[in-house]
Amino acid sequence: MKNITKLGAVSALSLIIGASAAFAENIKVAFIDPLSGPFASTGTNGLHQFEFAADYMVNANGGLLDGQQMEVIGFDNKISPKESLIQLQVAIDQGVRFIVQGNSSGVANALTEAIDKHNRRNPDSRVLFLNYAAVDPALTNDKCNFWHFRFDANADIKMDALTDVMAADENLKKVYIIGQDYSFGKAVAAAAVDMLGAKRPDVEIVGNELHPIGKVKDFTPYSRKIVASGADAVITGNWGADMLGIGKSIIENGFEGPIYTYYAAGSGITAAFGESGKGRIRLVSQGDINPIGSDEARELYKAFKAKYPDGNIDQSRIFNTIGMLSEAITQAGTADDVVAIASKLEGMEYDSMWGGKLFMRPQDHQIIQNMNVGVHTDENVEFDYDNSGFGVVTESTVEMASMDAPTTCEMKRP
Amino acid sequence: MTDQLTTDPSKPAQRMRAGSMTLTLAPWIIAAVAMMVMPLVFTNNSALTIMNQMSITIIFALAYNMLLGQGGMLSFGHAVYAGVGGFACMHIMNMSDFFESIPLVILPVFGGLFGMGLALIVGSFSTRSAGTVFAMISLGVGELIAACSVIIVAFFGGEEGISGDRTYAQPFFGVEFLQQIEVYYLTAAWVIISAALMYLWSRTPVGRMANAVRDNPERAEFLGYSARWVRYYSFVASGFFAGVAGGLFAINYEILTEENLNTASSGVILLVTFLGGVGFFFGPIIGAIAFTLLQTVLSLSTELWAFYAGTLFLATVMFFPGGLAGLIMMHVPAFKLGKASQLIVPYLKTLLPGAIGLLGAAALVEMTFHFRHAATGDDEMTIFWTTFNSHDVLPWIIAGAITLIGLGIARATAPSLKDAWNEANTAGGAS
């Protein structure tokens, strides 16, 4: 009985997996992020941005090398590291050479190690890992490897830029730090304490708090503490429902100062904050949206909104990723030899349509770019988020942030 | 297996009665051979990885069924034993001096020991009662440990979990486990061994008493056995095998995270076991295979796989609570009477249109979802190898028609299937 059912079931599997015949010569990019479950909206939005980037920037201009089209294939990892590793295998078997991922540093850590091991053990099917949003600093420090490239500023770089802006504020006397209790939240807190301490030793850190990630339904007790501490500003790395929760809660409960965040925009968060967050919420991010970085970017954004009226370009670095990858493929003259492509990618200088220059540091494969601190508002907003009329307007810019920051990466090159 | 109907010794089907060695050993040998042969059919690495995932789920589901099906104990936090076993194995992998001296093949034993250790502690107070109280304690303990896993970074590694490299162990007859195929054979061997051990456990006195305690604890006590201790032993044994599953997970994926411990994983294994059928030993095996296919392979084709999974579970509970195994075993009497062949034609007449009707309904669901949620201008969608525009009326009409006709035919031929079924299950008469 067992064997018959097993055989029958697995033959169905073979039909589906075996049917993944290689599409004629497309350059395949695998997008491994959640497409179902609680984080599906962020993942799906990211996939749309990648697909659009491939179509608009590459395929519409005749493709790469001798006319090869770029194809982005979505793989649903359901935010699970185990599922990501399975989908990685599936992708590699389908002939993919470039893996992009960004939601969750936990998944990114799992993937970077798995890819390193795979490339070591299977030199004829190597892949590159283009990390577009996982900001745990360890990925370009202790856990760095030759195949991983990070296109977003890591948590330390972002904090550096944020604290530069905060340090310039003379009214700042007391700061409260709150974050999610995991590696990223701890990294943000540690960096904040460090950097504020160096730039403005007179500022007092009146609270440094971690709350369980994704579990807190009611942030009121936390916001009470924040108000009671007399803080002038709040720093948080929260994202998703936690960002929305803490933001709304502290505004509702009487906090009057600015809230410095990493991720308080897009995915319904901008719409939910709306008027209450105007002028209060600040975020550090890359890419100029308001005002837009270039006419080219403006045209692209309009075309994107035409195709996805409910979508947001809240991760313009996705377009940078595709742009730099295409450039590297063109320079290396091959879409298969990932060592050659990686060698071109590291050390590359690239002019981004979203404003400014990008530089991929060869020593740790961390990209260096301008960091903007923007404010949530409805004035001077050309491109809003969530069709809410509110968006993020750049207030100040740090050029080529952390270009000379140290790294503990000891990269082994093939 | 004990109901004897009138049999005809000249028919081979009816000669294979319970107790004969062929019947007992045959499935095991066939399964072992099938597992050895499978990689020759499915050669790519992703198929191997998926089959490994199936194997791990099989062991875990079988361990879970030791509690649920055989012991009647519903546990909502069983993933923690597999998780803790897995984490222990990862730490052993990272203790390079010790790890280099042992062959990788015995690593799951350590996982099992750690899982068993945790079960020893938790079982000491949770198995005092059965039923709802046990279920609630298991939920509480499960949530507690899962919540602690993010806090206690030293053992659980926080959000990134713990990772390691399996290739640094002592080579086993020259094999260093660099390739996925080698891991496959290791996992396959462990599946056969664990399943055999669990099956043998269910045949021992404590295994049989677990069944008795499940059905009537008071009466079991009158026989002189303590219901509480029987439950405890079952719990601990189940924890051991769950830990083995965790250890194999560690070998296969080389990373373990909080996800391995959380309530969602516990919920999944409950559904997997129930889907397969709790009343039979091989039920969880079928459930594990079916669910892995659903989760991994179906999710490649559609975003709505969880929706289909939920509907399937609901249908299972409402219409065939014996699970898939129950469905299969329903046919045993007919098979024994030699009349199973009578059912083939009626099945085709009813189930085939029914299946097509269901596929039509699925198409309608997919089209509705696409219509509502896809990007503007992204009108084309692909189902069943056809591409069409979801805003046109024609595809809707076709899909609707297929659904109605398919289900209509199935409904019309259902009475004749029922008759054929009754006929096939009645002894005597023409064959």
Place this chain on the structure above:
Amino acid sequence: MDLILVNLIDGLVTGLLLFMLSAGLTLIFSMMGVLNFAHASFYMLGAYFAYQISIALGFWMGLLIAPLIVGVLGAGVERYGLRRVHQYGHVPELIFTFGLALLIEELVQFIWGKNQMPYDVPDILNFTAFAISGNSIPAYKIFMIFISVGIFIGLLYVLTKTRVGMIIQAALSYPRTVEALGHNVPLIFMGVFGVGTALAGVAGVIAGPVLGTFPGMAFVLGSIVFVTIVIGGLGSLWGALVASLLIGWITTFAKSYNIEMENVLNAIGIATPENLDDNIFRDFWSLTSPQIADILPYILMVLILIFRPAGLFGKRTS
């Protein structure tokens, strides 16, 4: 001192919200022995329906109509789903509600998408009622307290002072006898299930603007509701109230005061080890009360189950 008052109010709000959810659940359990895993899903449906209605007709119509729809749906689930599965035993019933919870979550994503819905507090309530030393108490929270208390009083009145309530209470303990007396017990079951889910729906309507309306909201609240009714005692309405308030206050106070494990251990005489970063117990030493605030209810539940399995006010040990 002021902070204590503020925390009392906050804990009260949380506790009462939890009570609305657990009251329905515990009633359903005591009547039918079914632990309804999909209860939090009805809470979610209440929020979504109210959001949808409020777009067209406003918040107050949503508050009125959405729980009714949810109640009818709940009654339907009982009549056509649960009743059918009841014959197979307790485990299939549980798994049915489990699968139902999964299905409802998928359905919600199917219809409304995966993003958070902009379901907001109505403008008429969107102001600060009063402030205690800088901490504002939003008027909406006061509204929540009033509604919850009102419902509790209403429920208590119906159950203890009206004839229907008497019949229900009798059917809670002796369904067969009540049936023999000529009452339509299956109808009562259906009604209780419907009312229980409607209560969850009301909780959803009220909590949606505050806790967020997104597909994961049922999962987030689901297990804590079970913990509540277990601590309070399965089947006891008073138990549900006491347990909800207890959990609401414990979690609020734990989060408000940063009690550090290090200080506690030092106070009982265990000195901090020297090299904390390498110590294998470092996580334990650096624990603070906000970190463990949300798992305190689980610890409490396990303790109660070990020492008093019937719960604080439990009537029925099944």
